[in-house]
Amino acid sequence: MNKKLLLVLIATFLLTSCGGTKDDYIYEGPDSVDIAIFDYENSATLQEGLGTIFTIDEQPISEQTLATFLSLIGTNDFYANKVIHTQKNQVLYPDPNDANNFNSHRDGDVDYQIVNTFTRDNSTISISGTSVLHDEKWTTNELDPNVLDHASINTTGAYSLQVSADGESFTESYDYLNDLYDQETQTRYENYQYYARTNLTNSSDISNHLIATIEYVDEQNETLSIANQFDVSFTASRNLTSFEVLYEAKSSRATVDEDILEVTYLINIQIAEGMIVNTTYLYTEIEKGSSDFLLKKVEDSRQYFIV
Secondary structure, three states, X not given: OOHXXXXXXXXXXXXXXXXXXXXXXXXXXXXXXXXXXXXXXXXXXXXXXXXXXXXOOEEEOOHHHHHHHHXXXXXXXXXXOEEEEEEEEEEXXXXXXXXXXXXXXXXXXXXXXXXXXXXXXXXXXXXXXXXXXXXXXXXXXXXXXXXXXXXXXXXXXXXXXXXXXXXXEEEEEEEEOOHHHOEEEEEEOOXXXXXXXXXOOOHHHHHHXXXXXXXHHHHXXXXXXXXXXXXXXXXXXXXXXXXXXXXEEEEEEEOOOOOEEEEEEEEEEEEEOOEEEEEEEEEEEEEEOOOOEEEEEEEEEEEEEOO
């Protein structure tokens, strides 16, 4: 994957985070996957597989080890039945005419944050939960002279995924106190497709972030000057039956104002007792000088539980 694909991944995250179209009806193709559906039991495959590739307390991750790890990571996805999923997209470049004011902003700044807490009921095969959303924007209007408008919305809502009474379709919905953010999608029911939607871990999301980031950073390091290249650390650690995979890439670059722009990617995956318990994708841009400014932050972090 290249830089364009990484941008597509980030753009997809932004689009899916900012509300959708109400009452869409999506028709999907027939089920063509032959697996044991609605099996939410604990699978030992992940724990046993990790024990064979991560044999010491700490080790660097090679290409071969990474390939094996990625082939294993999704094997126990359906076990966790609760997730707390936090997403952030912050673009907070300060006004160049008021750079020392931490509250200064300019056109295009955004502070979007959403925390979804979802729980799957294995007996009814449905998911319910809550959503807490913060959506803040700064936009220059068309007045003369132009004025920087500021809008900030905080709202909470309920989430639901369930099959219709007649078993012909299933509905996924977000119902917020602020109707602007409401979403509802109804889809024709297929066994495997619905089973896949009840996967709360979705390890493929963090895998895609990891692959795209590794390839993007490698590509950048081929073109950047030595002083601006990313320093990369990619390790796995083991503590008895717990495992952690940590990828971090950091680049420090001089700005035109002789400050330092620090660009960081961090991806962390924690596994305990054969279940993914935490995942984090984090991208930040911080300008460091007489004052430090967080310029940009994209975060996707998830905590998983059995309740």
